[in-house]
Amino acid sequence: MLLIKNGRILTMTGEIIENGSILIENGKIKEVGKDIVVPLDVEIIDANGRLVTPGLIDAHCHLGIWEDGIGFEGDDGNEWVDPITPHLRAIDGINPMDRTFKEAYEGGVTCVATGPGSANVVGGQFVAIKTYGNRVDDMIVKEPLAMKVAFGENPKRVYHSQKKSPITRMATAAKLRETLFKAKEYVEKLEKAKEDESKMPEFDMKMEAMAKVIRKEIPLKAHVHRADDILTAIRIAKEFDVDITLDHCTEGHLIVEHLVKEGKPAIVGPSLTDRSKFELKNLTFETPGILQKAGVKVAIMTDSPVIPLQYLPLCAGLAVKSGMDEMEAFKAITINAAEILGIDDRVGSIEVGKDADIVIFDGHPLRDIDCKVYATIIDGKVIYKNKI
Template sequence: MLLIKNGKIFTMDGAVYEEGSILIEQGKIKEIGENIVAPLDAEVIDAEGKIVMPGFIDAHCHLGMWEDSIGFEGADGNEMTDPITPQLRAIDAINPLDRSFEESREGGVTCVATGPGSANVIGGQFAAIKTYGDRIDDMVVKEPIAMKCAFGENPKRVYNDKNKSPMTRMATASLLRETLMKANEYKRKLEDAGDDSSKRPDFDIKMEAMLKVMNGEMPLKAHAHRADDILTSIRIAKEFGVKLTLEHCTEGHLIAHHIKNEGLSAVVGPSFGERSKFELKNLTFDTPGVLNKAGVKVAIMTDHPVIPLKHLNLCAALATKAGMDENEALKAITINAAEILDIDDRVGSLKEGKDADIVVWDKHPFDLMSEVLYTIIDGEVVYKK
């Protein structure tokens, strides 16, 4: 057993305890509140004068997919040989021994959604994982959680260099529609065949991978920066009745009312960096706050390694500086991220029965000089200052 006591606890579940305690047993939060009495043999962390929060969650990054300080040999996020690769799974590329995992824990990040990049129209399957472990199978929270797809400049650039489709936004949309149509037909044939194996369609690994999207079991995770690309992703998702989350959403502040009216969530970023291409010309830290004030559920991302994952708190702090409500910015890297990823039954807030993913800070995490004192994942202290 582990007891954290005397800390100012932000549960991200509505309650804030000025001098609260958390009792942890077998990797779960057993009790949270004030004046908790723990068994005499419990390990105790005295957090007096400190901030206690849920571990932070990055809802969109590429942790372990592009390894630190390596280059091509560690770059496993983009299979740039075919624009349609839904069968690819992030768990087959993630290297949990990459040192960025350790740095993430030092930054208070305990869970991430990581997966393929945006070179392909359909890039493959994202996974939600913890940031501690030496075997990816033991780190998975949920897999797959989403199917990555991409609009805008990236697929155009990659396949223009190969002199093959897609070289235009029209072709990107067309290839995605074609795949969704094929997946619908594949699903229909499977349903019509029932238990009669002789009537089943020929096995197609791409279509098998798309079934979870067509069945509404996971969303398309749509890379889209520019407003027109965001709206194209919405148009196609509505055509086929599939779920959608908006990723990057760089010009989302320009069309916030449309995103709100469509009932969609936005995973915004990376907002800290250069405007390296045309579709980033309206990049601003205003975006998360504008969307939030319009009623859109927002998460904030690093897109690691674009921004090192350990700086997720800085990204949220800069969104606050640009006008986002401070508590809403905290939600954007905790409970909102968990809800968008559909893993909030386990992580994202401090609540009895949830995973004991907890971070003790010496100051508020939005303070530039703040440091993580303890990072706890599944009840185990995995980093100590």
């Protein structure tokens, strides 16, 4: 058992507990409060007034798929010879031995959504994993988590260079529609085959993967920057009655009234970058605050390796500087991220029964540039402690 005591606990449930304690047993949070009876032989961490939060969550990155400090040998993010690759699974491309995992948990990031890049119209399956471990199978929170799809410039650029479709936004949308039509038909045949085995369709690995989207077991995870691409993604999701998250959502602040009406969550970022392509011309740290204040559920992401994962709280802090409410920014990298990803039953807040993923900060991570992590706990184990 492990006890964290004397902390200023931000539970992310609306409660702030001063001089609070957290009792952890078998990797789960057993008790949270002020007057916890301490069992014998329990390991104790004295937070000594420090800020205690849930482990931070990045709702969109490519951790372990683009390895650090090398080129092609560690680049496993895009199979860019076929625009439709739903059968690819992130877990088969992640190297948990990459040093960016250590940098992540030392920075307080304990869980991430990681997966394929945006070269293809359908890129493959994301996974939610913890940031500590040496075997990805033991780090999984949810798999598959979502199906990556991409709109806008990236697929156009990749396939224009190969002189094949899609090289227009129309073709990108058409290829996604075609794939969803085929998947819907495949699922219908599978349902009919339950009563008549002769109607069983020929096995199709791509359609097996897309069937999870049609059945609403996982959402589309849409790479969308420009306003028109955001609305195209929503249009297609509505046509096929599938779930979707709007990732990047760079121009979301320009169409905020439509996003409020549609009720889709936004995973915003990476904002700490240059405007490297045309669809980023309206990039601003004001976006998450504008969306949040309008009623859109917002998460903030790094798109690591674009921004290293340990700078996730810095990105949230810069959003606060640009107008976002501070507690909402905390939620955007904890409970909101967990809820958008559909893993809030396990992570995202400090509540009894949830995974004991907890960070103790020596300072305020959204305000202080020199804030350090004092300790990181994942699944109830102290996996990092700073010698402050």
